[in-house]
Amino acid sequence: MAPVEEAKSSRRFNFSAGPAMLPDLVLDKIVEELGDYEGLGMSILEMGHRDAGGPVQQVLQEATDCVRHLLRVPANYAVIWQQGGAHGQFAAVPLNLLGDKTQADYVDTGVWSKRAMNEAGKFCTTRICAEVRERQGKAEVPPVSEWDLSDKSAYVHICANDTISGVEFLEDPDVGDRLLVADFTSTLLSRPVNISRYAALYCSSGKNLGPAGVCLVIVRRDLLDMALPRTPMILHWKASADTSPVASLVNTPPVFAIYACGHVLKGLRRSFGDCGTLDTVRQRVTRRADDVYKIIDESEGFYINKVSSSYRSQTTICFTFGRDAANQREWAGSITAKVKLTELEEAFMKEAKERGMNGLEGHPAFGGIRICLYNGLPDKAVDEAC
Template sequence: MPRVHNFNAGPAALPLPALERAQRELLDHDGTGMSIIEHSHRGKAFEAVHNEAISLLRQLLDVPDDYHVLFQYGGASHQFAVVPLNLLHAGRSADYIITGGWSEKAYQEAERIGTVRVAGTTEVDKRYTRIPRQEELTLDPNAAYVHMTTNNTLFGTQWHWLPETGDVPLVADMSSDFLWRRIDVRRFGLIYAGAQKNIGPSGLTVVLARKDLVDGGRKDIPTIFRYATHATNNSLYNTPPTFAIYLVRNVLAYTVETGGLDEVERRNRRKAELLYGTIDERPDFFRAPVEAASRSFMNVVFRLPSEELEKRFIAEAAREGMVGLAGHRSTGGIRVSLYNAVEVASVEFLVSFMRAFASRG
């Protein structure tokens, strides 16, 4: 059966060579006579995979020595609670910049734990079409941290600059654009990212955390929720999602082998250029609601002249082998997710279909 053009928003496409490696090694990992799924997380075979994945992340992002690389479970939604549990001490407040549905959820979860405030939002009638400007933010210089969501899967916006927060640590949910290009990790106090968009399967979250923040984290929370617990135990305090970590290792190794993040960014920019160019050449038929300067390179959203046409577009595209094009249930329309593993050829196939569909009207 031929593989489809996968534009799902997450869980999303993975590089075929990374999957083929897993297929080859599934029954016998590295000559051990059993699958990596069957190995103990305390054994040498898995420990090698685990440490290789951490090393590859450090290599790709040039992660400084004063940052921990942690593997967590539960996805970004779990981190919505774990971040304030660790970093929001009694008597302190945290700032949240609201740019979409997931940053709303992060704020609401933190509200249950401590004092938080909205430091900026671009919400208009329950929709977000742009990223705020620095002068629109009202940041507290005494905040425990500033939280942002770097890419917004529902509304198709993305930060292309970072807010200046002074001495206040910047905490970022990068779940939907982690590793789409190089970043300066030093600009952040803590980064967390669900793996299921760009680097692996669901069920695993990567956390990059400055060591002083981890060391200064709250001690009055359950042991399992403390970043310090997982840092001390190299993310092996309890049984981690071993197969997910194994697949992340495969994806990261493939990324290094094929040119690293510079090559990843080049492909991602080419894909976005193709798709937005096609949308903009037919503004009478394709309507992109996001301001140009805030357009996402990961999740491209647009509307057609009617919902009936949108349903037809999605159905006809599916018959042509393109899946995952329906917008989020809360927003409707069309959403094309261009994560790292989506090939340029798949986007070329899509834009050819779009032009033909628009000509038929």
């Protein structure tokens, strides 16, 4: 059973790193009811979040319930919605989890790990406890047993999928009793997640979750009392978790973003029925990624992807051309200037656009080609691209 429907003929395919395509049914539903929510004579955009049990609180509750259901979130975890995107959480993680400690460990798998670490560096000492290494020309993450974890660190942070290096954790690492935190922005809802391996995980909208404007945070409840006194209210997990009658009402929530994400989540849930799981999504995700990697691997060095098959991103597939200078670029590094596209990259992009495929450019600072296969992208788009 396909979790999303096929695209309408007038729709352009968007392979970009996000904001990503929305499933047609979701977009249609939003357009249909945005002017008048359930015949109430008002738009959901105009409704108060303080109306106890009213539409906005219902929308919030339903979206939260779907997250709990789809991701099998254990009862001892809080599910909250905050503003500020993943960048907000880059600060929120140390602010909420440092407690008495002053240090944190980061696994470096690319630009987004570094961004998270740089932001955390405002609040504590950060250490790289492991980083991507090259084995036989392919990038891989060392096994957890080789991570240099420090007892002085409050937590260890990973980026579950780096959209620029194309390195993804396809399994949830087991760090034992240490607190594992993960940025799931570009991969949540692409596979089942073993939530109980994490102290906290977060996912900014804009990719699989729905349109940009809100960030989902799932955090173990017993960790909610550790926030530093200087934590801004809007990033304070416990404050968000403790509002009633529903969580996430410390201030006016970004209603539209939560509402739209709710439709994406409900759409996914409907596709599987109450007994289904994200295993079905993973099958689709894997099949589509395999189709693209197959072409790269069988291109005899024309296309080059430098990631080991155990860590190849299933949602953000990055490659360069073997026959020009672009493949000399590094995946990791700081985002500085916009790179110039090579001739081959330009030609590839031009041809793709003519075939209705958009957003294939790599990150402006790194170049190359990037094919993002988020859930909203119809299978037809992948088939045509291949």
